Amino acid sequence: MSIPFLKGHGTENDFVIVPDPDNALDLTPAAVAALCDRRSGIGADGVLHVVRSAAHPEAKGMAADAEWFMDYRNGDGSIAEMCGNGVRVFARYLQHSGQAAEGDLAVATRGGVKTVHIAKDGDVTVGMGRARLPESDVTVRVGDRTWPARNVNMGNPHAVAFVEDLADAGDLYSPPPFSPASAYPDGVNVEFVVDRGPRHVAMRVHERGSGETRSCGTGACAVAVATARRDGADPAVTGTPATYTVDVPGGRLVITERPDGEVEMTGPAVIVAEGEIDADWLESAVR
DSSP states (O other), rough: OEEEEEEEEEEEEEEEEETTTTTHHHOOHHHHHHHHHTSSSOOOOOOEEEEEGGGGGGGGTTTTSSSEEEEEEEEEBBSSSOHHHHHHHHHHHHTTTTSSSSSEEEEETTTTTEEEEEEEEOOOOEEEOBBOOOOOOOEETTTTEEEEEEEEOOOOOOOEEOOOOOOGTTTTSSOOOOGGGGTTOEEEEEEEEEEETTTTEEEEEEEETTEESSOHHHHHHHHHHHHHHTTTTOHHHHHEEEEEEEEEEEEEEEEEETTTTTEEEEEEEEEEEEEEEEHHHHHHHOO
């Protein structure tokens, strides 16, 4: 017995895509971690479990607005509220499989229904919703150095720290410590940011549950929002959209925050392979 899968990435944030329209598969945390293992599995930052909204208990309430639910899992098997690069790759898969065409579609996520536009040039734009900026003093630490961080929530939590050099982030093998602990009771994604030019920044990120990744879509959005506030370019105040180019190790994303608070992210999404998972291997891998 085998299980179909595909492999895709968005600015090198890579995913195992598991189509399961009827939600028939039991994707346990151990199974997800085994699939994402880069030595003994397929290898990925996370799993995109593709399920019809009506077939998933967490998405039934969104079925009238979005046919498909992105049941996203981090590389360690934990559940995440949202994944911005994942939504773009999820949309590309739906187009690849004939479930969607160029133009607009809606995707249900644990962070709500996201609007997606698949452009003719191949880029995918995702409406990421509004950022929330909890008013709290947060710091992050690498070794003996600490930095103040902006608390930004894009449906999942982020701590955005501006540094002089991206090397200041260290190796990012383990989660950078933060304080106070009460700011992020379920952990946090930490972004380290440097300026590259006007409305242009670069970042590295430690993603909660995955380690350092080549890109993080919600993180890029959080970085753009935090940078706009630092620059005095809050669109709600100026009445003008704020667009930032965000370089990530795996490529480039363009983030726009509009005066109504809606954040849009545009970038590439690629399907690179498809095949079959050996079900016997997967069963033995999680014993």
